[in-house]
Every structure is written in structure tokens, then in C-alpha cells.
Amino acid sequence: MTWGRTVPWLAVPVRWYLAALFVGASLHKIVEPYAFAVDVATYDILPLWAVNLTAVVLPWLELTAGLMLLAGWRVRTASLLVAGMVAVFLVALLIALGRGLDMSCGCFASQGAEDHPISWLTALRDLTWLALAGFVLAADRGMAGADWLLSKRGRA
């Protein structure tokens, strides 16, 4: 197997990792929309009218992108969505860090500012996720997923 054929397969576990991450991160936000709205408001970036709408829509977008990655359906589109969301999270995080806010990032459930305060490590983590999403976007060919199965069936 050549390197060119190996890389798309290497992207598969990365895709699954991002999928698990996004599905996992979305669930508590969908179940507890008010708590997530407070997290969004804590960043103090969005105007008040946009806080609830963001808190309602964003978790579902995370879930959708996560499930698409997991299923291997429209992988590039899903990785674009993931990359876009991580980029937005990263900008929000950098603004919060720049303001010196002592808060949790609100990314996952049960995180408090005391136990999981945001830091430059959080920004580095987001940068890593952004790089992984870029890798999936560039390298993944939908192997071991719906796109792959559909294209095989089409060729058969």
C-alpha cells in the first residue's frame, strides 16, 4: 500500500475521534440548554438577542457534524463544519483569555471555572482539533463510511 493510499485510512480514526468529541460535547448542551446559554453569555461576546439562538442551534450543529463524521457521510462537508465551529470557539476563547476571564470554556458537561479554567492550553487543544479537522478535510476519502460504501455499490 503506497503512502497516498495509506493517508486516507489514517484519517479514519481521526475522523472517529472528532465525531466522538462533537457528539459527546453536544449532548449535555442539548439536554441543558439554559446552562449552555449561561456559558455562552459568560463569554460576553454576543449581543443578548443572539445568546439563546446560539445556545439552541450550536449543539445541534455539533451533533449533526459529529454524526456525519461517524457515519462517514459527506465527510468533507462535515469536517468543514467542524473546522468552522472550532475556529469560532478558538476566537471566542482567545478573546476571553485576552480579557483575563476566569471561567470554564463550556465545552463539556460539569466543568466549573474552579476545576477547569480556560488557559492557553485550552487554546492549544482547540488549535489541535482545528488541525485534525483540516487533516480530515484534506485526507479523508470517506473510507469505512457511508460515502465509501455508496461509491463501492455504484461501481459494482
Next chain:
Amino acid sequence: MAGATLRRNLLEALVIAAATTLVAVSVNALRPSGLPLVAHTPYQTLVPCPEPGGPAVAIGPDDPALASSRSFLIDARTGDEYRARHLARAVSVPFDWLDPIPEGTLEELARAIAASRATRVVVYGDGGRPDSGEHLGREISGRGIKNVCFVRGGAPTVLDGAEGGPP
């Protein structure tokens, strides 16, 4: 070719985002715990202010640093408490819970520390909760004084046998 693919992927992403928004808003409207789409009152977000001040190491009342000639001792209690009783060589810098140390006082203190050739600054306060010594230590540390310690328990634990009266 790659540009066309990317444009197609972006378009798909927009369509999926729009469809997801529709689903999210619909589910939110149907569920009892759904949020109003536009908040009318600001959220009460509790973000503690960044703790002012710098690091100050806690030491015990028996720590040799208290007796060392290389330590610059600061008494953070009120002037009256200091005059009544204080450790030998300790200088009085009463900690004010409301106002920071004036810049002039801090500069004088820094000059005195430099002149003493001390290698560390040891602060003791009233030993209360919160302790004025700890807070003064953190404040001066945050404003540029290096190597600051504070005595855990404050004056009540260190003043046995200390001298009284004005220095």
C-alpha cells in the same frame, strides 16, 4: 477543480446548517424546557475577577526565615497593634482592605528592602480569616516585590517573646 469541490462542500455545509437550525428551533419550541429564542433579561454570569496580586509562599511560625538576618520583616497589622507589640526588625506597613498601598509607600518599601540586602520578604498580619499578612504579601508581590512569604497564623503565632513599644 479543487476550488469547485470546496465551493460545493461549503454550499452543502450551509444547507446542512440551515436544516439543522430548523430542527433545533423546532425541537426547542416543542420541549417544555425550551428557551425563548431571544433573551430579554441579561444572564447573571458569575465570573470572578482575576485575583490581584502575585505569589506569596506560606511559611510556618517556626520557619527559620523569621529569625534570619536575610529576611526583611513586615508587620501588616494596624499601627496601634504594631506599636503595642511587634517582632524585632519588623517595619509597619498596615494593610488596608479597601485601598491599595500608595505608590510612594511602595517605592519607599522597595528602597528599604534593597538597602537591607535581604533576600526575602516575610509578612505577618493579624492571622485572621482572611489574613491581612497574606493579602499584603500577595499585593506587594503582585506589584513587583520579589520572593515574598507570609506567616501562616500571623501575629498570634509569632509574637511570643516579641518586643513591645515603638521601634
